[in-house]
Amino acid sequence: MSAATSRRTGQAGSTGTPGDGRTPLRPAKQRTGSGAVPVLGVLLALCVLALAAVLVRDGLVLLGAFGGTPWTETAVGAVSGTAPATWLAPAGVAVALLGLYLVVASLGRRTRKEVRLRRAPAVTITPRDVARLASAVARDVDGVATARSTASRRAVDVTLSTTGEPTVGDAVKDAVTRRLSVLDPSPRVRVRVLGGDR
Incomplete structure (x- = not known):
């Protein structure tokens, strides 16, 4: 393989990973x-x-x-001759x-309408996908029976039903916040436990 071919191949295969000396990808619109x-x-x-x-x-x-x-x-007749009024x-x-x-x-x-990934600015996801991800993460936490989420670009609301563990709300909030930290900007996470205080 010639040096010119090698250079062309290297340029075409550039992924833009920071620190590898190649041109980074521009953020997606x-x-x-x-x-x-x-x-x-x-x-x-x-x-x-x-x-x-x-x-x-x-x-x-x-x-x-x-x-x-x-x-x-009829409309013209109704307003014709109308005297000026204070109103x-x-x-x-x-x-x-x-x-x-x-x-x-x-x-x-x-x-x-979309959110960028912090380490891959050329990739975006919708708030609906963010809500699905938050629900999936919440369901993986021990003690969660059901979870549903709604999301905007800056906030995520997770509603849970649990098997009774008192600290499950905090555990879900930590897990969802950690998973969504890859987003830019990272959304605020609010957790509400049905029948609980959070």
């Missing part, structure tokens, strides 16, 4: 949630559909398709603040 944009989009779409339904209904009324009074005409100023401020909130929410930073 974390997937993010869509934030408030979908919710705002749905609300605006519903408002547009409602307005469209009103306009179509009024158009059919004006064409004589069926009887009735156009709703838009209009705070109402206007409230509407302006709502509009500002919608703009900020639509442009806001999207939420992160």
Whole structure:
């Protein structure tokens, strides 16, 4: 095998382990949630559909398709001739603040949905997988009958039922915390024993 081939093979096989002289892998890009944009989009779409339904209904009324009074005409008549009132100023401020909130929410930073591994930043897992791992670790602790977990990027909640040992909650917390220390950031672990104090 030639020296050039050896160099190419070594470069291709580089895993990026710290301290071995090779280039480390770059951290993986974390997937993010869509934030408030979908919710705002749905609300605006519903408002547009409602307005469209009103306009179509009024158009059919004006064409004589069926009887009735156009709703838009009724709405305009209800506000025409309305005198200024003291409540209009705070109402206007409230509407302006709502509009500002919608703009900020639509442009806001999207939420992160995954957690990196501390020693392998190119690998990420989801909070659901973190919860499954926590439950599996908890079930391996002596005295645990059942365990279920929920997790976010920064916290894990483990709920246990036990065979009666008083210290099983502390043992589970230690075991889960130790196992999840490989995550970056390491989540807070809370343990609740059904029928117990923790």
